Amino acid sequence: MRHLWPETKKLALLTGPILIAQLTQMLMGVVDTVMAGRVGATDLAAVAVGGSIWIPLTLLIFGMGLALAPVISHCDGAGDRTEVGRHVQQSLYTCIIAALLTGALLFFAPYFLAMMDVEPAFRTMTLDYLQYIMWGLPAFVLYVVLRNFCEGLSHTMPSLVIGVIGLLINIPANYVFIYGKLGMPALGGAGAGVASAIVLWGMALSLLVYVMYSKRYRPMKIFSRWHPPAWDDIWHFVRLGFPISMALFFETSLFAAVAILIAPLGAIMVSGHQIALNVSSLVYMVPLSLSMAVTLRVGFALGAKQADDAMNAFKVALLLGVSFAVVNGLGMWLGGRWLASLYTENAEIIQLAATLLGLAAIFTVSDTFQAISIGALRGYKDTRASMIVTFIAYWPFGLSIGIVLGLTDWIVPRMGAAGFWIGFISGLSVAAVLLTIRLRIIHRRWVQG
Numbered sequence: 452m453r454h455l456w457p458e459t460k461k462l463a464l465l466t467g468p469i470l471i472a473q474l475t476q477m478l479m480g481v482v483d484t485v486m487a488g489r490v491g492a493t494d495l496a497a498v499a500v501g502g503s504i505w506i507p508l509t510l511l512i513f514g515m516g517l518a519l520a521p522v523i524s525h526c527d528g529a530g531d532r533t534e535v536g537r538h539v540q541q542s543l544y545t546c547i548i549a550a551l552l553t554g555a556l557l558f559f560a561p562y563f564l565a566m567m568d569v570e571p572a573f574r575t576m577t578l579d580y581l582q583y584i585m586w587g588l589p590a591f592v593l594y595v596v597l598r599n600f601c602e603g604l605s606h607t608m609p610s611l612v613i614g615v616i617g618l619l620i621n622i623p624a625n626y627v628f629i630y631g632k633l634g635m636p637a638l639g640g641a642g643a644g645v646a647s648a649i650v651l652w653g654m655a656l657s658l659l660v661y662v663m664y665s666k667r668y669r670p671m672k673i674f675s676r677w678h679p680p681a682w683d684d685i686w687h688f689v690r691l692g693f694p695i696s697m698a699l700f701f702e703t704s705l706f707a708a709v710a711i712l713i714a715p716l717g718a719i720m721v722s723g724h725q726i727a728l729n730v731s732s733l734v735y736m737v738p739l740s741l742s743m744a745v746t747l748r749v750g751f752a753l754g755a756k757q758a759d760d761a762m763n764a765f766k767v768a769l770l771l772g773v774s775f776a777v778v779n780g781l782g783m784w785l786g787g788r789w790l791a792s793l794y795t796e797n798a799e800i801i802q803l804a805a806t807l808l809g810l811a812a813i814f815t816v817s818d819t820f821q822a823i824s825i826g827a828l829r830g831y832k833d834t835r836a837s838m839i840v841t842f843i844a845y846w847p848f849g850l851s852i853g854i855v856l857g858l859t860d861w862i863v864p865r866m867g868a869a870g871f872w873i874g875f876i877s878g879l880s881v882a883a884v885l886l887t888i889r890l891r892i893i894h895r896r897w898v899q900g
Contacts (some may be wrong), residue, residue: 458748458760465744466737468611469602470725473736475614479621479650486625487640493573494629494640499637500573501580501644504563505694507703508556509591512549514696516542516595518688520743521750521830525604528754536673546690548685554588557581561795583644587651594655600673605747609661610663617654624649655710668891694838698825701838705845705878709853709871716867723803726794726870731811731818734779738819739770742826748829765890767825769820777817778810803868814868817879824886831893840885849878 480502488495519542526535562583563576594613601609625644631637638645662668706728712725748764783790787805795801825837853874856866864871 455767458764459594459771460587462741462744462748462768462771463746465605465607466622466740469606469608469742469743470736472607472610472614473740475611475618477736479619479647482618482621482625483643483647487643488627490629490639493570493576496573497576497580497640498643500564501577501584501640503707504557504560504577504581505584506705507783508553508701509588510598510703511553511693511696512546512592512672513595514694514699515546515549515688515692516592516599517695518542518834519543519596519691520603521691521746521832523600524605524747524750525754525832526756527604528751530755532671535600535671536676537678537681537684539596539673540678542599542688543592543596544680545685545688546596549714550588550592552883554585565781567803576639577639579641580644583638583641584647587648590648590651592656594651594658597655597658601662602660602743602747603750605745605751606667607744607747607818610656613654613658613661616651616657620644620653621650624808632790658874691832691834694834695829697838698834698841701837701841701845704730705850708850709875712854712858713868713871717799719799719803720868721801722795722797723807725874726791726800726804727811727868728806729794730783730790730808730816734749734776734783734815735822736817737775737779738815738822741768741772741819742822744768745823750832753831753897758894760826761897762832762894765823768823768826772823774818776816780815783808783815784812807868807872810869814872814876814879817876817883820883821879821886824883825891827890828886828893829896831888832892833893836889837886840882840889844878844882844885848881849874852877 483502484495487498521806522538522542523535526532526538558745561578561627564577581897589872598610598613601607627633627635627639628642628645629640630642663674710724713721745764745768748768749761752758752760752764781786788801790808791801791804794804821841825841828834851874853859853871855870856863856873857868858865859869
């Protein structure tokens with residue numbers, strides 16, 4: 452118990468800025484949606500579909516970049532910052548390779564959209580959106596690497612400041628390019644792609660200037676000497692980062708698959724599901740931020756050869772995360788109808804969303820448990836097990852339960868969206884148990900040397 456308060460303070464100081472940075476990124480998506488939606492339904496749909504293509508593909512870069520944070524935190528914990536510059540540059544090479552692959556995959560977007568039975572105007576605007584946002588891909592690489600460099604040193608405040616800068620750029624850029632102001636053409640929803648590219652460059656260059664000129668980072672000279680690509684180092688980052696990317700992809704693709712499976716059940720069912728998912732996604736920002744923070748604390752402790760402190764950081768993060776989840780779960784359960792009424796006045800949708808938010812109260816506890824376990828495992832540089840566990844728990848297990856309960860009468864009368872939410876809970880609970888077991892095994896290996 453004597454380590455509880457100091458570790459709580461350290462985790463809170465790391466988590467707060469990360470949380471705000473994550474929320475600013477969510478707000479950018481909201482701004483894009485709202486401002487494009489004011490032009491028309493086609494523009495709104497183009498931004499939604501364009502984003503649903505862009506985001507999963509960039510998860511490859513994002514996951515590779517996340518692998519840098521535990522590597523840097525291990526160096527920081529060991530008090531050895533001489534190799535930090537080399538690690539940053541090798542991570543940059545790795546993310547550039549991932550970006551080239553992402554760019555190549557984006558060229559298949561026209562063929563993907565051609566398979567969809569959509570209007571030509573919608574298809575054209577979606578492709579324009581993707582074409583414009585692709586110009587921000589190099590900036591995204593630079594931003595992801597520099598952010599994880601800073602966070603690896605337990606400096607999370609730059610993420611907050613740069614996130615706010617991005618949001619401040621996003622609003623006027625959308626205004627100019629969506630509506631055609633200051634002499635620019637009115638691009639409609641596609642203009643959100645231009646704005647997003649500008650935001651990415653603004654965030655990347657701002658963070659680069661900060662890293663280059665801050666007294667805090669100047670002694671590390673991360674760009675004063677260029678290191679050629681070292682394939683052993685790059686392969687190390689691939690081994691760490693690719694499983695992170697895939698675990699993120701398995702989660703995001705699961706929700707996308709469920710949305711598709713629920714679609715034939717009607718607008719009421721889809722709307723209720725979307726409201727519950729939106730609320731729970733907002734709540735998830737806290738465990739996600741704690742997960743990223745505990746990676747840094749665990750990595751630092753292991754670098755300092757303090758394995759007990761690493762496990763203590765996990766336990767404190769779990770205590771904080773689950774406490775928050777219980778409080779928010781009660782709020783969703785008791786206030787489900789009120790929360791749903793903020794989105795719609797339709798009584799049927801409100802009733803369904805309230806029911807799903809009651810299930811989300813359980814969902815958020817399981818989700819918190821597995822998210823923090825994954826974050827701790829990243830700190831131990833153990834990412835492959837998380838990839839395997841999340842795939843099995845989410846897809847063959849959780850989705851199968853959801854399909855059986857939601858779409859069939861095999862066990863109980865067809866439950867619709869509620870059946871899929873029970874599938875979510877089942878999958879996340881299995882993942883939480885298996886990941887905790889894996890964490891204890893890995894910790895024991897570290898203790899035994």
